[in-house]
Amino acid sequence: MGKRKVLIVEDDQAIADLERDFLEVHGYDVTVRTDGRQALEEALAQEYHLVILDVMLPEMDGFEILRKIRETKYIPVLMVSARKEDIDKIRGLGLGADDYVTKPFSPSELVARVKAHLERYDRLTGVAAGAGYSVVRKTRELNIRGLAIQVEARRVALRGEEVGLTAKEFDLLLFLAENPDRVYSKEALLDKVWGIEHYGDSATVTVHIGKIRDKIQKDPTSHQFIETVWGAGYRFKV
Known part of the structure; x- marks a missing residue:
């Protein structure tokens, strides 16, 4: 299997660079986008395995991006925010986020969550070892x-x-x-x-x-x- 592709949507360049560096060290192919609308176009046009999505973004916030992604894609989406209010977490999960991470967080924790969600997604969709696409083995x-x-x-x-x-x-x-x-x-x-x-x-x-x-x-x-x-x-x- 080739490198798993991760899209980071984060307008704070320092945080985005830190997240990218840790993920690349662990073998992920990472793309960073800092603008909300540009990030949405990227997410819809390209085949990513997972999206790390900040809530507060210029042009278009993370909730709207998530809503648009979920209209066509069901890959894991991890939302990231400095806002600790429960209503934001509930809104994100309600729109289809798989996880909600509150800043500040350890980069190692983020990598662990990315790994866990990708492994679970692979198990549940039947991705065969050595292949990059889902394979349905039988029908139940x-x-x-x-x-x-x-x-x-x-x-x-x-x-x-x-x-x-x-x-x-x-x-x-x-x-x-x-x-x-x-x-x-x-x-x-x-x-x-x-x-x-x-x-x-x-x-x-x-x-x-x-x-x-x-x-x-x-x-x-x-x-x-x-x-x-x-x-x-x-x-x-x-």
């Missing part, structure tokens, strides 16, 4: 009341219409669907779905559940796939 599909989950292809359709989910949204939905009628607390879901990669809190689960519901439970009068069990957690209902 779950069908629940009009909801079709293609496991290896990582695609979801509701009554025949494809539903776009981020990597973590898919992971969470698949885990619940594969373990129906069992109640899982937020902490249990963090452990099962995010594992050792997770650096946040249980609000992450709440945000992701909300986004999944928005996409697969649009009609409140129809079958509700994910139920809230108050005081206990969430359950997938078949």
